[in-house]
Amino acid sequence: MMILWQTTPIEEVFPVVRLFRYPGPAIMRHSNDLSKTLITFIKRNVRNVFHRVGFDIKHYSYRQKGVWNNPPSTKKHQEISTIATYSPWLNDSDFLETYNQIKEHTLVDIYRCYELWALGKQTSDIDGDILEVGVWRGGTGTILAKAIKNISGKKVFLADTFTGVVKAGNNDTCYKGGEHSDTSINIVKRLLASLSLSNTEILHGIFPEDSHNRINGNISMLHCDVDVYTSCKDIVEWCLPRLSIGSILVFDDYGFSGCEGVTTYCDEFREVKGFRFIYNLNGHAIFIKIES
Numbered sequence: 001m002m003i004l005w006q007t008t009p010i011e012e013v014f015p016v017v018r019l020f021r022y023p024g025p026a027i028m029r030h031s032n033d034l035s036k037t038l039i040t041f042i043k044r045n046v047r048n049v050f051h052r053v054g055f056d057i058k059h060y061s062y063r064q065k066g067v068w069n070n071p072p073s074t075k076k077h078q079e080i081s082t083i084a085t086y087s088p089w090l091n092d093s094d095f096l097e098t099y100n101q102i103k104e105h106t107l108v109d110i111y112r113c114y115e116l117w118a119l120g121k122q123t124s125d126i127d128g129d130i131l132e133v134g135v136w137r138g139g140t141g142t143i144l145a146k147a148i149k150n151i152s153g154k155k156v157f158l159a160d161t162f163t164g165v166v167k168a169g170n171n172d173t174c175y176k177g178g179e180h181s182d183t184s185i186n187i188v189k190r191l192l193a194s195l196s197l198s199n200t201e202i203l204h205g206i207f208p209e210d211s212h213n214r215i216n217g218n219i220s221m222l223h224c225d226v227d228v229y230t231s232c233k234d235i236v237e238w239c240l241p242r243l244s245i246g247s248i249l250v251f252d253d254y255g256f257s258g259c260e261g262v263t264t265y266c267d268e269f270r271e272v273k274g275f276r277f278i279y280n281l282n283g284h285a286i287f288i289k290i291e292s
């Protein structure tokens with residue numbers, strides 16, 4: 001277990017430390033050393049006590065020293081943590097029940113699953129169906145289908161090669177092609193049937209080339225989870241003329257080391273006019289179409 005230790009000045013917590021930190025000038029030099037030693041001693045022992053009973057103390061700074069005081073870094077990744085704690089999924093029994101049924105069928109964590117759930121529900125007044133490309137064992141696709149189960153006339157297209165990732169290229173740092181082939185159409189069909197969902201259509205093959213002609217109407221939401229640059233680009237270019245105003249594009253892989261192709265593509269797409277962009281710190285890139 002972990003406790004967040006916020007950087008309140010130590011002397012505010014233990015006023016006695018003030019005596020060591022702000023003594024008279026005559027003993028200032030020596031006492032500075034003494035106070036540092038004492039503070040280190042106290043911190044180490046407090047931490048040891050917590051360790052013994054199964055907790056840890058994590059030093060947390062609002063100010064994130066050294067991050068934005070310094071010149072821009074060439075580094076593109078650092079661990080992201082947040083002090084936000086509000087977790088509406090804990091009180092959403094419909095979501096939790098669904099998540100528990102799909103969690104062994106997804107590579108996507110509960111934060112991104114909940115976001116898909118919440119965004120899917122918001123498509124009720126946006127013209128068009130939902131398209132997910134990158135289904136694997138059906139986890140996130142099922143979340144989306146369940147989220148819109150009561151929206152009449154709307155369905156979720158679930159597109160996958162079912163033989164793994166395709167179109168890996170020079171923009172992709174880790175993917176070579178063929179990853180995530182450990183699935184099948186039947187695995188996805190069984191999952192959907194176990195939740196009695198009939199508002200989906202499975203598209204087998206490379207999207208858009210092999211299966212796009214099965215979609216006739218507009219798109220209200222795209223969930224693009226295909227790991228590589230060229231697949232993302234081809235999918236988005238197919239979607240562009242079919243996107244309704246207000247439609248939502250979610251890119252699963254944007255924030256993750258190893259998926260640089262998707263990050264590169266989304267950063268290029270930010271230049272396209274007519275969209276708002278959000279980097280959700282759960283890793284998702286989100287675009288909302290606001291005008292033609």
Ligand SMILES: C[S@@+](CC[C@H](N)C(=O)[O-])C[C@H]1O[C@@H](n2cnc3c(N)ncnc32)[C@H](O)[C@@H]1O
Pocket residue numbers: 105106107108133134135136137138139140141159160161162163164165166179180181205206207208225226227231
């Ligand atoms: C990371 S997995 C998807 C994970 C899934 N959304 C989940 O809930 O865990 C990526 C999937 O994208 C599929 N894929 C990649 N490029 C594709 C393309 N152009 N057309 C169809 N499927 C594609 C792969 O076959 C693979 O199953």
